[in-house]
Amino acid sequence: MAEVKMNNQAVLDKLQLKFADAIFNVSEPHDMLTLTTTKDKVIDVIQFLYNDEELKFRFLTDICGVHYPEQELALGVIYHLHSLTNNIRIRIKVFLPESTPRIKTLTGLFLGANWMERETYDFFGIIFEGHPDLRRILNVDDMVAFPMRKEFPLEDPNRTDKNDDYFGR
C-alpha cells in the first residue's frame, strides 16, 4: 500500500494553508505538535482536522484547562486530539481573558467532550457556549469559586498551626 506517512510538518502545512492568520506559537515539545489558535477559530480548526480525508483527527483524547495568572489572556483551554489512522497527536491551545472566559463548545463534534468541558468549567470557570448541560461535575453545586485557578488556596488560609515556609509551598 502506497501510504504517505503523515508527520507533524505535513499537518502543520495543511493547517497553515487553511488558517494562515490564526495559527501561532507553534512548537514541538517531546514530538507533539503544539499550537495556539483563537477562540473564534478553534472549532473550525478542529472541524477541519476532523473532516480532512488525510488527517482524520477523529479522536478527542482530552480537554483540560490551565491558568496563567500573570498573562493577559490568563485562562487556557487545551485540546489533545489523536488521529488514530495516522497515529499522531496534536495539542491545540486557546487562551481567554479572565473577565470573559467564553468559548464555543465542542460537544457538537464529539459526544465525549460533554464531561470534559463540564470538568473544565467546574475547575476553571470557563464557559462553553452551546453546551447542553454546563453544570459543575466533581465539586458541590453551591460552590462559588473555581478551585483550580491559581489564587484559590489549597488549604484554609486562616490556619495558624502551620508555617508553609518550611514546606516550600
Place this chain on the structure above:
Amino acid sequence: MAHIKLGDNSLEKETTTLNLGPTHPATHGVFQNILELDGERIVSAQSTIGYIHRAFEKIAEHRPFYQITPLTDRLNYCSAPINNMGWHMTVEKLLGIQTPKRVDYMRIIAMELSRIADHLVCNSVIGVDSGAFTGFLYVFQKREDIYEIFEEICGSRLTTNMGRIGGFERDFNDIAIAKIKKFIAEFPDVMKEFENLFNRNRIFIDRCVGVTPVSAEKALSYSWTGPLLRSCGVDYDVRVAKPYCSYEEFEFEIPVGTTGDIYDRFLVRNEEMWQSLSIIKQALVKMENEPKGVFNAEVPDYCLPPKEDVYSSMESLIYHFKIVMGEVPVPKAEIYHSVEGGNGELGFYLITDGGRAPFRLHFRRPSFINYQAYTDIAKGGMISDAILAMSSLNVIAGELDA
C-alpha cells in the same frame, strides 16, 4: 396492557423516579444515578459523580514528584502499579532519563500482573451481578497471589506506591521471582476453569449477548479507550500505538470484539489476560538475559538512596532530604505521556515551570471519560441490565472522581 393516562394537572407521574446509589450495594462504589422508570424500563437517567473527589490535581500543584506517586495509587486502585509507573515514566520523559532494559522488563511484569488483577475483578464481578458467584471466588485466589507478589516487590498490596524515578527501590528478590513463576504455572488452569464457567453458560449468555451494544463510531465519539473501545472493534492500544517501556519488543495480540455488548467486553478482557500472561513470560525470560542486579537508572539526583545508607552516610541523607523536599533541578517543559491502564488510556499532562511542584498536572482518567456514556447506553433497557452494564464498564470510583 395499556398505560393509565393521567390528567395534565395530576400530581402523580406516569414514570417512577428511582435513586440508584450513591451507596447501592449493586454499584460497587460511589455512583449515583437518578433513573426515570416506566415499569422496569429506564426512560432516562442522570449520573451524579464527584462523591469522593479529593482534589488530586490541585494537591499535585503543591507537591514534589515523589509525593504525587501516592496520589496516582488512588486513581484506579485496582491496578495501582500501572498508574505509578505511568507517572514515573512521565517524569523520566521530563528529565530525559533512559532506563536500563532490565528495569523496563521488571516494570512490564508488574504492570501486566496488575492488568490481570484489574480484569479479574471486573470480569468476575460481571459474573456476580448476573447471579454467578462461583467464578468470583475462584479467581480472587489468583488476585491474592498477585498482591502477594506486589508485597514482595514493594511491601504493599493495594495502593502500592511502587518504584522510583528511574526504576525500582530494590531488586525483585528470590521469593518474588518464585512467586511470579508459580503464578505463571498456576494461572492458566484457573483461567480455563473461569472461562468454562462463563463463556458457554446459557444463563450468562442470555444476560450479556446483545445487551447495551455500542457501535465503534459511538465509542470513538465518546473517547472510549481500553477494553471497552476494543470490544467495539477498534484495535487501539497504547502499548502498540505508542510503545513505552520496551513494549515494542514483545509479541502479543490485541483482542477485539464486534458488537461492543457486555459479552464482548467480557471476552476481550479474558483474552487480554491470556495476552498479559504471555507478556509476563516473555519479560521474565528477557529479564534473566540481562545483567543481574540492575534495577534502576543511575540518577542519584532523583532516585531515593537506600534507607540503610540514609541512616549511615551523610551524602545519602542529604540526597534523601533534597529529593523528598523537591530541591532538585526540574526543567521547564510540557509533556503528555500515556500508558495503557486497566480500563483505558491513562494520560498524564504535565506542565512544569522549573519549580519543585508541577505548574499543572492533569490526569486523563479513562474511567471518567468512559463513564459518561453510561446513561446513554442504559437508556431504554431494563434496570437489571443497567446494573450489569455498569460492572462491565469497569469504572473505578477513585479514578472517576479524582
